[in-house]
Amino acid sequence: MDSNPTAGLKGRALACRRGGRTVFQALDLRATPGDLLVLRGANGAGKSSLLRVLAGLLAPAAGTLDWDGEAIGEDPAAHRARLAFIAHTDALKPTLTLAEHLHFHAALRGASGTNVAAALDAFGLAALADTPARFLSQGQRRRAALARLLAAPAPLWLLDEPTNGLDAPSVDALARAVARHRAAGGVVVAATHLEFAGASARTLTLGAA
Amino acid sequence: MAAFLDMGGYAAFVWPAWILSAVVVASIAMTSVRRLKSLERELAEVENGRGERP
Amino acid sequence: MNAALALVVRDLRLALRTPAETLTILAFFVIAATLFAFGIGPEPQALARVATGIVWVVALLACLISLDRLFQSEADDGSLDQLVLAPASLELLVLAKCLAQWLTTALPLIVVSPIVATMLQLPAQGYATLLLTLLLGTPSLSLFGAIGAALSVGARKGGALLALIVLPLYIPVLIFAVAAVEAQIAGLSPRPHLFLLAGFGVFALTITPFAAAAALRQASE
Amino acid sequence: MNWHRYASPANFKRLSDRLMPWTAGGAAVFLAIGVWTGLFASPADYQQGETVRIMYVHVPAAWMSMFVYANLAVAGAAALVWRHPLAEVAGRAIAPVGAAFTFLCLVTGSLWGKPMWGTWWVWDARLTSVLILFFVYLAYMALNSAFDEPERGARASAVLALVGAINLPIIKFSVDWWNTLHQPASITRLDAPAVDPSMLVPLFAMAVGFTFFFLAVALVRIRAELLERRLEALRHARVAGSTIVERA
Numbered sequence: 001m002d003s004n005p006t007a008g009l010k011g012r013a014l015a016c017r018r019g020g021r022t023v024f025q026a027l028d029l030r031a032t033p034g035d036l037l038v039l040r041g042a043n044g045a046g047k048s049s050l051l052r053v054l055a056g057l058l059a060p061a062a063g064t065l066d067w068d069g070e071a072i073g074e075d076p077a078a079h080r081a082r083l084a085f086i087a088h089t090d091a092l093k094p095t096l097t098l099a100e101h102l103h104f105h106a107a108l109r110g111a112s113g114t115n116v117a118a119a120l121d122a123f124g125l126a127a128l129a130d131t132p133a134r135f136l137s138q139g140q141r142r143r144a145a146l147a148r149l150l151a152a153p154a155p156l157w158l159l160d161e162p163t164n165g166l167d168a169p170s171v172d173a174l175a176r177a178v179a180r181h182r183a184a185g186g187v188v189v190a191a192t193h194l195e196f197a198g199a200s201a202r203t204l205t206l207g208a209a
Numbered sequence: 210m211a212a213f214l215d216m217g218g219y220a221a222f223v224w225p226a227w228i229l230s231a232v233v234v235a236s237i238a239m240t241s242v243r244r245l246k247s248l249e250r251e252l253a254e255v256e257n258g259r260g261e262r263p
Numbered sequence: 264m265n266a267a268l269a270l271v272v273r274d275l276r277l278a279l280r281t282p283a284e285t286l287t288i289l290a291f292f293v294i295a296a297t298l299f300a301f302g303i304g305p306e307p308q309a310l311a312r313v314a315t316g317i318v319w320v321v322a323l324l325a326c327l328i329s330l331d332r333l334f335q336s337e338a339d340d341g342s343l344d345q346l347v348l349a350p351a352s353l354e355l356l357v358l359a360k361c362l363a364q365w366l367t368t369a370l371p372l373i374v375v376s377p378i379v380a381t382m383l384q385l386p387a388q389g390y391a392t393l394l395l396t397l398l399l400g401t402p403s404l405s406l407f408g409a410i411g412a413a414l415s416v417g418a419r420k421g422g423a424l425l426a427l428i429v430l431p432l433y434i435p436v437l438i439f440a441v442a443a444v445e446a447q448i449a450g451l452s453p454r455p456h457l458f459l460l461a462g463f464g465v466f467a468l469t470i471t472p473f474a475a476a477a478a479l480r481q482a483s484e
Numbered sequence: 485m486n487w488h489r490y491a492s493p494a495n496f497k498r499l500s501d502r503l504m505p506w507t508a509g510g511a512a513v514f515l516a517i518g519v520w521t522g523l524f525a526s527p528a529d530y531q532q533g534e535t536v537r538i539m540y541v542h543v544p545a546a547w548m549s550m551f552v553y554a555n556l557a558v559a560g561a562a563a564l565v566w567r568h569p570l571a572e573v574a575g576r577a578i579a580p581v582g583a584a585f586t587f588l589c590l591v592t593g594s595l596w597g598k599p600m601w602g603t604w605w606v607w608d609a610r611l612t613s614v615l616i617l618f619f620v621y622l623a624y625m626a627l628n629s630a631f632d633e634p635e636r637g638a639r640a641s642a643v644l645a646l647v648g649a650i651n652l653p654i655i656k657f658s659v660d661w662w663n664t665l666h667q668p669a670s671i672t673r674l675d676a677p678a679v680d681p682s683m684l685v686p687l688f689a690m691a692v693g694f695t696f697f698f699l700a701v702a703l704v705r706i707r708a709e710l711l712e713r714r715l716e717a718l719r720h721a722r723v724a725g726s727t728i729v730e731r732a
Contacts, residue, residue: 019633020717055348058484059567081350089341095280096273107269108349213524217534222599226592227523230541233588234515234697237581241704248711255718410647414640418630427623428644431616432651435658442665459661463654474647477564481639 006069008032008187009054009156014063016049023049024206025062031187033155036178036201039191045207047191048088051158054189055085067156081110084154086162090145094134098125098144101133102151109152119150123173138165146174149181157181159190266351267359274363284329285367289375292325296379307384314383315393315444321379322372322397323404323433329368330408331425333360334416338482343416347483354472357413357479361405361471369401392447392457396440399460406467407432413478435463491569493710500703507700514693518544522686529683536683538596544691545589546610548698549617552582555702556624557649560642570706572638573713575645576628577705581698583621589614609663613656620648634713 008031015025023046031037039047052058054065056072056079065072072079092101102116120126123143128136136144142165149157157178163171171194178188216223278285299317303309337343346356373394380393411429418424443456490496522540529536555578562571593611594604605611628641 019635019720020713021720052484055344057344057347057480077350077352080348083348085344085348087341087344089339091341091345093273093277093340093342095277100273100276104269104273105345108266108345108351110266110350216537217528219533219535219599222595223534223537226538226541226595227519229591230545230588233584234694237584237701238697241701241708245704245708245711248708248715252711252715252718255715410643414627414644415630417636418627418640419632422626422630424623424626424630427619427626431619431623431655432647434616434655438658438662442662459658466654470647470650474643478640478643481636481643484636 006066008035008068009037009189010066010069011054012064014050014053014065015061016046016053016058017061018049022061027063027204027206029204031189031202033185033187034182036182036188036190038201038203039189039206040193040203041206047206048160050206051085051087051160051189051191054156055083055158056080057085082154083156083158084149084152085158085160086145086149087160088164090141091148092133092136092141092144095132097130097132098136098147099129101144102147105148106152109154111152113151115153116151119147122150122177123147123170139167139170142166143170143173146177149177155186157186157188157190159188159192161192162190163192163194266349267355270346270356270359271363271366274360275366278363278367285371288325288329288368289371291328292321292372292375293379293382295321295324296383300383310384311386314380314385315389315441315448317383318376318380318385318393319396319400319437319441319444322376322401323437325372326368326401326404327408327426327429327433329364330405330412330429333364333409333412334479334482335412338416343479343483347479353476353479357409357472357475358468361402361409364409365402365405369397369405373397373401386448388450389444389448392444392453395453395457396443396460399457399464400436400440403436403460403464403467404433406464406471410471410474410478413475413482416479416482436460439463488568491573491710493707493714496570496707496710500707503703504700507696507703510696511693511700514689514696516693518686518689518693521689526682526686532600535596535599538592539683540686540690542589542592542596543687544694545585545592546614547691548694549582549586549589549614549621551695552578552585552698553617553621553645553649553652556582556645560645560649563638563642564646569713570710572635572642573709574702574706575624575642576634576638577709578698578702579621579625579628579641581701581705583618583625585694585698586614586618586621590618607663607666609656609660612659612663613652616655616659617652620644620652624648634716 009029010031011027011029013025014027014029016023027050029037039050041047049058053060056076067079067082096104098120099116102119103113106113106116117126117129120129123146125140125143125147128140133141133144142162146162162174166174178190181188214220214224296317299313299321300310303313334343337346347353349356376393376397377390380390385393408425408429410432411425414428415424439456439460443453443460446453446456490499518540522537526537528534556575559571559574559578562568563575590611593614597606597608597611598604624641624644627644628637631637631640
């Protein structure tokens, strides 16, 4: 990747208010292509709120947020197109099979379905492709949610507690996917307690007031 | 005076209409002011840290 | 475009996989109509006089009931975030949800309505216009219902919040539709009422995407 | 003119203290004139007799129900477009007042209808439209308080207020359409009674009096809402332990 100084995600003096109180304020963050930014902090410190601000779901009370030097508010559709957001919930319909979920997700994001098989395989779900979601365990459901990252490729990954309910091999699968994504110049922002990412991760701690 | 109160035979309709209007206006005013006063008291307590009610 | 199409296909697939939901709506439609017969009495003339109104009111309520989960189910399992974050415009996706809801609820109601109308002794010349008014009117019910459903995502459970929000908006549909059928029965032309009904549908089509999308964006803040 | 500074309770208190004498005073003066001319100093109507006096509260109440709803829609638009906290709070504060006036309009309409038309409720196009407006008020208030977060309720009901504002004229049209279709010959078609000049004074005085009263009460209720929001924020803060940046 060119060493363009403004590439990637850049937040300046971000503030977020919810329920009339300030969740965080005067927060700066930087994640250049190939970076992993890990968000740390106690519950209620605003990790999830920050991820929703980065995704454009929640407007910041103050501050600016740029991608490649351009404010994300300039072209919301482009920002939505460049990100993949995995929240606490797995967004799985009980009666739909895993393959159907991923094909729908790919179509929803305007991607072709060619990556679905690879996505399932990467998270060890190839054998469960035609299994309705209601039969899956908590860990399998979590892996199915994470498989969306590969089914519809996007440069910016926003992950909220991705390792919840994952067993060790699954955490490794996620770590491998994150490493490959970073190597390809992608940006990953993850709120997590586990050290799953390995080397060279930036850390931002919230709620250290 | 009685003729006035009788309202040409329609007393049963004119007076309730006006009395209800007065009641509605008065109750709006009273409830609003009372609510404001109680909130002011409560806020004063909480801000000075005395009132510990969560 | 294929994002919206994919959403319609997914919702139709979900509906086909859980037919119970659609069947319960249809069962409600028939049972509620028969309640009116018990209330008004079996004499054909008495029922015929009010048949159009009953069929339409009960169809309207059946449609309302099916809308309660339209977006709440998406919010519960986290799909709402994915819809709001899709590159495709949320306004378009809202229309896709409305189309899917219309196909899975209103269409079956329209298919069943002649049976209910017969039970309520609807005069013979009214059937064609009844079906036409249902075809023209139910889209407005799905559209305005979607606004109500989007607004009440995340609201505290219970109560008739959706009904309270949406029913006043249904009044013009009910008035124009019943007027059209009754005009037909009385031998008059239903055309003016049908045009108003269709016009109201176009109006609903224009404001629903924006109102519902705004409500969904609020819900996923 | 930065409106944002009025969002803080202290600033808004100064504004309302300045406006209160004018609004409350205006209400007292005009309502006094209205009551005096309406009940005592105006002749009975040649056609309706004394029942015309009911009109002096019924028509102003109808005017208020629409005037307050217009305010609600404007506040809603401001809350959605500029996300102004004052607009969000104003909606929640004034909706009950609008609903109360609409209820008053319905009851006085019924009290007026009984001697005129012989029944407590007549599906007259105007009365029916006011009834529907009453339902919309109830829906607004229900939606406004149907969420744990006050902001969420305020913005959701703001959308409803706007959707309602666009729909009310159409609903009014459809009710008129419905009314003309089913015009029962039996009930005499009571058009708006010929309002001769002596009636204008009480009618106008009561309407202006109600409007001033509404403005005065709105100031009080908005202040109360701002304080409640502040209290809510303080309680949240205590729970979350995070500091509050600016004091009242």
